[in-house]
Amino acid sequence: MxxxxxxxxxxxxxxxxxxxxxxxxxxxxSWNEGATRTAIIEFxxxxxxxxxxxxxxxxxxxxTFDNDGCLWLEYPMYTQLLFAFDRIKELxxxxxxxxxxxxxxxxxxxxxxxxxxxxMKGLMEIVIAxxxxxxxxxxxxxxxxxxxxxxQARFNRPYNELIYQPQVELLEYLRANGFKTFxxxxxxxxxxxxxxxxxxxxxxxxxxxSMIESEFQIxxxxxEIVRMPKIHFIDDKAGKPVGIYNHIGHRPxxxxxxxxxxxxxxxxxxxxxxxxxGLFVHHTDAEREYAxxxxxxxxxxxxxxxxxxxxxxxxxxxxxxxxxxxPPK
Amino acid sequence: MxxxxxxxxxxxxxxxxxxxxxxxxxxxxSWNEGATRTAIIEFxxxxxxxxxxxxxxxxxxxxTFDNDGCLWLEYPMYTQLLFAFDRIKELxxxxxxxxxxxxxxxxxxxxxxxxxxxxMKGLMEIVIAxxxxxxxxxxxxxxxxxxxxxxQARFNRPYNELIYQPQVELLEYLRANGFKTFxxxxxxxxxxxxxxxxxxxxxxxxxxxSMIESEFQIxxxxxEIVRMPKIHFIDDKAGKPVGIYNHIGHRPxxxxxxxxxxxxxxxxxxxxxxxxxGLFVHHTDAEREYAxxxxxxxxxxxxxxxxxxxxxxxxxxxxxxxxxxxPPK
Numbered sequence: 001m002x003x004x005x006x007x008x009x010x011x012x013x014x015x016x017x018x019x020x021x022x023x024x025x026x027x028x029x030s031w032n033e034g035a036t037r038t039a040i041i042e043f044x045x046x047x048x049x050x051x052x053x054x055x056x057x058x059x060x061x062x063x064t065f066d067n068d069g070c071l072w073l074e075y076p077m078y079t080q081l082l083f084a085f086d087r088i089k090e091l092x093x094x095x096x097x098x099x100x101x102x103x104x105x106x107x108x109x110x111x112x113x114x115x116x117x118x119x120m121k122g123l124m125e126i127v128i129a130x131x132x133x134x135x136x137x138x139x140x141x142x143x144x145x146x147x148x149x150x151x152q153a154r155f156n157r158p159y160n161e162l163i164y165q166p167q168v169e170l171l172e173y174l175r176a177n178g179f180k181t182f183x184x185x186x187x188x189x190x191x192x193x194x195x196x197x198x199x200x201x202x203x204x205x206x207x208x209x210s211m212i213e214s215e216f217q218i219x220x221x222x223x224e225i226v227r228m229p230k231i232h233f234i235d236d237k238a239g240k241p242v243g244i245y246n247h248i249g250h251r252p253x254x255x256x257x258x259x260x261x262x263x264x265x266x267x268x269x270x271x272x273x274x275x276x277x278g279l280f281v282h283h284t285d286a287e288r289e290y291a292x293x294x295x296x297x298x299x300x301x302x303x304x305x306x307x308x309x310x311x312x313x314x315x316x317x318x319x320x321x322x323x324x325x326x327p328p329k
Numbered sequence: 330m331x332x333x334x335x336x337x338x339x340x341x342x343x344x345x346x347x348x349x350x351x352x353x354x355x356x357x358x359s360w361n362e363g364a365t366r367t368a369i370i371e372f373x374x375x376x377x378x379x380x381x382x383x384x385x386x387x388x389x390x391x392x393t394f395d396n397d398g399c400l401w402l403e404y405p406m407y408t409q410l411l412f413a414f415d416r417i418k419e420l421x422x423x424x425x426x427x428x429x430x431x432x433x434x435x436x437x438x439x440x441x442x443x444x445x446x447x448x449m450k451g452l453m454e455i456v457i458a459x460x461x462x463x464x465x466x467x468x469x470x471x472x473x474x475x476x477x478x479x480x481q482a483r484f485n486r487p488y489n490e491l492i493y494q495p496q497v498e499l500l501e502y503l504r505a506n507g508f509k510t511f512x513x514x515x516x517x518x519x520x521x522x523x524x525x526x527x528x529x530x531x532x533x534x535x536x537x538x539s540m541i542e543s544e545f546q547i548x549x550x551x552x553e554i555v556r557m558p559k560i561h562f563i564d565d566k567a568g569k570p571v572g573i574y575n576h577i578g579h580r581p582x583x584x585x586x587x588x589x590x591x592x593x594x595x596x597x598x599x600x601x602x603x604x605x606x607g608l609f610v611h612h613t614d615a616e617r618e619y620a621x622x623x624x625x626x627x628x629x630x631x632x633x634x635x636x637x638x639x640x641x642x643x644x645x646x647x648x649x650x651x652x653x654x655x656p657p658k
Contacts, residue, residue, distance in 0.1 A: 223597045
């Protein structure tokens with residue numbers, strides 16, 4: 001593997017040289033010139049310059065990115081929750097008991113205030129009921145079909161097109177420099193995997209996220225994984241470094257998040273030896289996307305904003321730093 | 330990632346062509362000619378021939394290998410258990426209570442019969458006591474140091490040199506053909522990761538195994554993972570397909586094990602669509618390694634031997650199929 005990544009990096013080096021020679025080659029075309037872009041490029045050049053004191057060998061070039069609000073849209077409501085709501089509506093005919101049980105009753109009646117008032121406990125019941133009781137293969141298909149047929153209202157596009165173009169370029173730039181890129185999200189691992197390879201170039205095995213329990217069963221004579229109605233692991237806040245340890249087994253050298261829930265991942269990343277980079281996307285662009293931070297009910301960015309300077313974390317200002325937000329239609 | 334692996338495969342293709350032209354290029358030099366070697370090569374050629382009905386795209390070329398008894402020696406005792414025993418002896422001065430508590434008392438007195446009689450419960454206590462209470466960084470260092478200083482008695486070599494040379498070649502051959510190779514072991518994930526990249530070319534992030542709980546803590550001002558005295562996940566038997574689902578998120582197209590504990594992984598692998606290969610290493614070589622199967626206390630291979638033919642599983646006969654067992658000194 002080490003050798004494979006060396007080949008790729010060498011090959012990319014040759015391609016880059018060729019392109020540079022031809023006068024093109026901006027690795028981050030959707031990023032505005034400025035301190036953030038410069039800091040990223042300087043970091044990558046530093047860790048990839050052989051012979052430099054800051055050189056990092058290929059196998060340690062691990063980069064982790066949050067998903068919601070960091071790689072794709074999360075506002076005004078986490079996409080996975082919208083998927084869960086839609087699935088409950090589709091499953092309702094098989095669950096007559098939901099007509100009289102909260103928070104399902106409220107959801108089916110469109111009473112979102114009561115759903116919200118059910119709190120984390122109520123939302124978890126909705127997530128578990130919509131995410132379990134099927135095989136892994138079936139769930140994968142349900143997510144894929146939902147992403148194809150569902151459009152986000154304001155932008156009138158499928159959710160997997162509402163990804164951040166500058167971040168997609170950053171991931172590609174890191175990989176071209178020998179980094180292995182991972183998602184480390186509080187969202188469900190099985191909800192992300194059906195689209196992350198196409199959207200971000202991140203294959204299923206490099207996605208870390210929250211998980212429900214699952215079981216191996218022989219179903220209708222076929223060996224299958226069946227998803228069970230119980231939480232197995234929450235990959236959020238202090239769970240993120242644990243998810244990184246369990247799945248990846250290295251401390252990343254670069255991590256990017258967008259909310260206080262990513263702080264522990266950034267702290268874990270920054271505490272290793274050698275050069276380190278911690279990034280937070282700050283949603284400052286109400287016109288092209290949304291503007292929210294300290295008081296938002298999703299993606300709250302408050303403590304991390306206060307602590308960024310003293311800890312050497314880099315804040316990406318969406319409005320200032322990004323030329324475009326979403327990929328062209 | 331898809332693109333990266335394509336580059337690598339193309340590059341290897343060129344290298345292979347060049348080598349073939351030069352008249353060399355046996356991808357499996359430590360395998361004897363015969364049905365097993367032929368079946369492996371035919372499978373790999375089939376899934377990598379573009380335009381063939383059996384062609385498998387790069388991102389689906391996932392191969393999973395058990396570790397103990399499949400990639401390295403496991404007989405007469407699992408290496409990780411020997412590590413645990415040695416650690417308990419080293420830690421004993423800090424645990425005076427072990428002098429009067431079983432199974433620690435027996436272990437410290439060298440009474441292995443009583444240790445064995447303590448069963449799975451007793452052994453788990455020993456494993457947990459020796460594998461928790463330290464940071465991830467410290468544990469990694471303990472394993473690395475133990476592997477350097479400990480030699481297996483019969484072969485007088487460190488355990489990480491008692492790996493199976495033919496399997497190392499098989500892993501390399503698969504990777505050269507665009508496969509991504511993973512370990513899926515009942516052994517501890519954190520015990521394997523310090524040596525798998527050097528021994529097998531498998532990086533930490535492609536190791537799946539059993540896990541204890543861990544916690545994110547700020548220790549002496551530094552963000553660390555601390556290993557806790559509680560089992561989180563057992564990656565064995567029916568746990569193997571679950572571990573594969575959680576970590577990898579694809580169904581493998583090739584899997585290799587060596588005991589009945591690998592049967593569910595092989596069943597899960599074989600149940601997918603398209604071409605599939607399931608392999609079991611059969612320890613038949615008392616002279617160069619060990620001969621054991623149906624009645625062995627480690628690596629029991631019994632049911633799988635009976636079911637192999639009817640299910641199209643391939644049995645690797647160590648004595649017949651392998652020219653050498655371990656790498657040269």
